[in-house]
Amino acid sequence: MSSSDxxxxxxAIYHNYCSVCHGDKGDGNSRARGSLNPPPRDFTSPTASQLTRDYMIAIVKGGKAGTAMVGWQSQMNQKEIEAVVDYVRANFMPANISNDMNRGRLVYAKNCSVCHGDKGDGRSRAQASLNPPPRDFTAPAAKTDLSKERMLKSVTYGRPETAMAGFQTQLSADDINAVVDYIRSSFMGMTSIEGISGTRHGKGSPAPGAHGMPGVGMAGAMAMSPQHTPAKSLSADMKAPLPHSLKGDAVKGAAFYMSNCATCHGTTGDGRGPRAYFIMPKPRNFLHPASRQELNRVALFNAISSGKLGTEMPAWDKVLTQQEIADVAEFVFQRFIQPPAGTGKQAKIK
Structure with a gap:
């Protein structure tokens, strides 16, 4: 994803394409984690340091067989792929002093991790011996308490009545600035993601706007917002059965939807789940008239199965059986797409 300049x-690339599985902090703790086997890679684990840059670039480009990791070479160019790999390596992966030249991360690994922990959460071997305990940079309070100026002063001069010593005699001003930026970016979530809603979907295509998103097929319908619905579309056959002679169980599908899909699509199917604010294009609003014209059981089954590249809609056929996908599709169809005739209300699935 490139800005206007x-x-x-x-x-922004990581947030829009990778965080849905690998988590906002690169540790694999995402909403999708419990449903993916094998689980998403935890870039913060010690074993992640064994991953070479070239290997990671190859995986991002071509995907990895036997996992839900798909290739992104049709969505990102070489420089964008290299940039997001370097971002992951610089912000999430443990420092490897022998071959890693990221300045702030190396300073942290050599001087700070002994107290504040490898993940910046204060969970170190020294934690039990320090009173007060080391600062947990991942806690919400860190964002409100710690300005960059205060952090620079703390690293330079230390903190009174704590074990935090000043580093002005050991580190240069540039090193101190670099390690503070690293902590704020990697642990406190202060990385600038300006322009995050301008994700480019499809090589060479413009960023999606409010009046259309060309080239989106039915398989990706769930990931499209209403304003991205093609201007000309035929109403789907709402009597068409599920593929492969499957019969969906809406009750079982409801349980999975509420645990895994509602975070984006919302508990009421309106596309306003808790993650929706951060996603572009927005999750599909199943209650919109266009959804009720286009999303029959077949379209829902295909969208859940295949996902949509360039959006946060994953391919669930990597981890679910066809029957489980049919159950979710049936729930969405009955609950949101075709409520009881004449009522205009959603079907109740008990």
Whole structure:
């Protein structure tokens, strides 16, 4: 994802394409984690340091067989792929002093992790011996308490009545600035993601606007917002059965939907789940008239199965059986797409 001036924003790329599985902090703790086997890679684990840059670039480009990791070479160019890999390596992966030249991360690994922990959460071997305990940079209070100026002063001069010593004699001003930026970016979530809603979907295509998104097929319907619905579309056959002679169980599908899909599509199917604010294009609003014209059981089954590249809609056929996908599709169809005739209300699934 490039900004209007042509500069690549790797933080925005990671947020829009990778965080749905790998988590906002790169640790694999995402909503999708419990449903993916094998689980998403935890870039913060010690074993992640064994991943070479070239290997990671190859995986991002071509995907990885036997996992839900798909290839992104049709969505991102080479420089964007390299940028997001470098972002992951610089912000999430443990520092490897022998071959890693990221300045702030190396300073942190050599001087700070002994107390504040490898993940910045204060969970270190020294934690039990320090009173007060080391600062947890991942806690919400860190964002409100710690300005960059205060952090620079703390690293330079230390903190009174704590074990935090000053580093002005050991570190240069540039090193102190670099380690503070690293902590704020990697642990406190202060990385700039300006322009995050301008994700480009499809090589060479413009960022999606409010009046259309060309080239989106039915398989990706769930991930499209109403304003991205093609201007000309035929009403689908709402009597068409599920593929493969499957019969969906809406009750079972409801349980899975509420645990995994509602975070984006909302508990009421309106596309306003808790993650929806951060997603572009917005999750599909199943209650919109266009949805009720286009999303029959077949379209829902295909969208859940295949996902949609360039959106946060994953391919669930990597982890669910066809029957489980049919159950979710049936629930969405009965609950949101075709409520009881004449009532205009959603069907109640008990």
């Amino acid at each position: 042509g500069k690549i924003n790797p933080a």
